[in-house]
Amino acid sequence: MASSRPDPAPPRVAGIGVATGLGYGQAALLDGMWNPRPLGGVLQRPGRQLEGRATPFLGVELAEPPALLPPRVARITSLGGRVAVAVLDEAWRDAGLDALAPERIGLVVGGSNLNPREQGLAREAYAGRMAYLLPSHGYTAFDTDLCGLCTSTFPIRGMSCTLGGASASGLLAVLQAADAVRSGRVDACIALGALQDLSSFELQALANLGALSPSSRCRPFDQAHDGFLFAEACAALVICRADLGLKHYGHILGSAWHSNGQRGPDPSPEGELRLIRSALASAGLDPAQIDYVNTHGTGTPKGDDTEAAALAQAGLGQAPINAGKSLIGHGLSAAGTVETAMTLLQMQAGRLHPCQHLENPVQPDLHWVRGAPLNHQPTHALKLSFGFGGMEGALVLGR
Amino acid sequence: MERDAVLAIILQQIRTVVPELENQPMGPGDSMADLGVDSVSRQEVLILSMEALNLDLPMVQLFGPRNIGELAELLHGKLPA
Known part of the structure; x- marks a missing residue:
């Protein structure tokens, strides 16, 4: 979607499936958007805590997924795989994908290095008896097993792949899926933001990096923000040609996808401004026509400050703004897909969720949605996602 | 260990790998393929059985058996006397 002319037949989003700490399915997410509540707590899954650490790691964990797979x-199948099947099942039925030929349906799984927790547990479990390591680890150990799992469980016979873009993965998967539909490679493509199943090893490194909040509350754009809250999450979006007669949540009007030239976690003010301008140009829209921004908004001071400044500088001061991570935490590889789903659900509802824990905003002149939901019907929404390594994506959605 | 004990271990591993077969009657004359155990699952059964028998053999030595009874015979023959 690099063209600067608006797409004459923009792909649409026809199905949504989602899993967050609020529960499985759209209804649980909607309820949490209108009635925010803190979800963070001490992480309980095996492999998520370090013995002897002064304070436990905090975050948001999912309930056990519905048992949809044969025993x-x-x-x-990993936790992330079982959750992926649950959200894909919801999205599939929501869009009515059974109506399409399997050869015309594709899949892009957003995320890489998805399962260090279970792999670490397996290493421990097989220490000293590696000769008996289960042969299935020979393929389940790879992220691409999610493609095999999903395409063997659902009639998907078009292209499939995984796409790694750090915390932008989920959004980049949406862009890649939209490109696959626009190019004619498939008629419908599922973008699946995969669950990033971190272990205590990655959590400690993120804490030492200063990215992880020591608190169980994620406060994006509040002056008291102190890092992000790790969260399990997953979402699937069905993106398809506009002329198939499937359900309609919104159109993908434009996008941008670039590198900002940073290796690590540092945001780039110039990069974010360029990204926003490029996305608006690809949709053929002026900043004044954007009437909702769904931020990346992780709750890290530098990230929040840079994003807020970029929004102000891009001329988006009039658009209502919120941050999904204030409600559900940071799903890392899944975040961009989950938050695109939240954006579409809010557009459909004509209502925007408040940023939780936002009391003293940075950039107070921006139009933060806080305190209570805002009745507002966006026409053109901008969704941003940024990843370590400078991978940045933006999506312009229309009704 | 008797040959029948080896057979019982194999049957138990088959039911671990394919829980759907929990209530399925099966015996030495059945082949895993006929029971619907795919090739990767068969490898899993072999590895789990070898671990249960404390055997460490190259996989290539386990080709040949046409049914579960012959596999039990083969594994039984590899056990230390």
Whole structure:
């Protein structure tokens, strides 16, 4: 979507499936958007805590996914795989994908290095008896197993791949899926933001990096922000040609996808401004026509400050702004897909969720939605996602 | 260990790998393929059985058996006397 002319037949989003700490399915997410509540707590899953650490790691964990897989398949399927099948099942039925030929349906799984927690546990479990390591680890150990799992569980026979873009993965998967539809490679493509199943190893490194909040509350754009809250999450969006007669949540009007030239976590003010301008140009829109911004907004001071400044500088001061991570935490690889789903659900509802824990905003002149939901019907929404390594994506959605 | 004990271990591993077969009657004359155990699952059964028998053999030595009874025979023959 690099062209500077608006797409004459923009792809649409026809189905949404989602899993967050609020629960499985759209209804649980909607309820949490209108009635925010803190979800963070001490992480309980095996492999998420370090013995002897002064304070436990905090975050948001999902409930057990619905048992949709045959037992023989479930036995060798990770938590992230079982959650992926649950959200894909919801999105599939929502869009009515059974109506399409399997060869015309594709899949892009957003995320890489998805399962260090279970792999770490397996290493511990097989220490000293590696000769008996289960053969299935020979393929389940790779992120691409999610493609195999999803395409063997659902009739998907078009292209499939994983796409790694750090915390932008989920949004970049949406862009890649939209490109696959626009190019004619498939008629519908599922973008699946995969669950990033971190272990205590990555959590400690993120804490030492200063990215992880020591508190169980994520405060994006509040002056008291002190880092992000790790969260399990997953979402699937069905993106398809506009002329298939499937359900309609919104159109993908434009996008931008670039590198800002940073290796690590540092945001780039110039990069974010360039990204926003490029996305608006690809949709053929002026800043004044954007009437909702769904931020990346992780709750890290430098990230928030840079993003807020970029929004102000881009002329988006009039648009209502919120941050999904204030409600559900940071799903890392899944975040961009989950938050695109939240954007579309808010556009459909004509209502925007408040930023939780936002009391003293940085950049107070921006139009923060806080305190209570805002009845507002966006026409053109901008969604931003940024990843370590300078990968940045933006999406312009229309009704 | 008797040959029948080896057979019982194999049957138990089959039911671990394919829980759907929990209530399925099966015996030495059945082949895993006929029971619907795919090739990767068969490898899992072999590895789990070897671990249960404390055997460490190259996989290539386990080719050949046409049914579960012959596999039990083969594994039984590899056990230390």
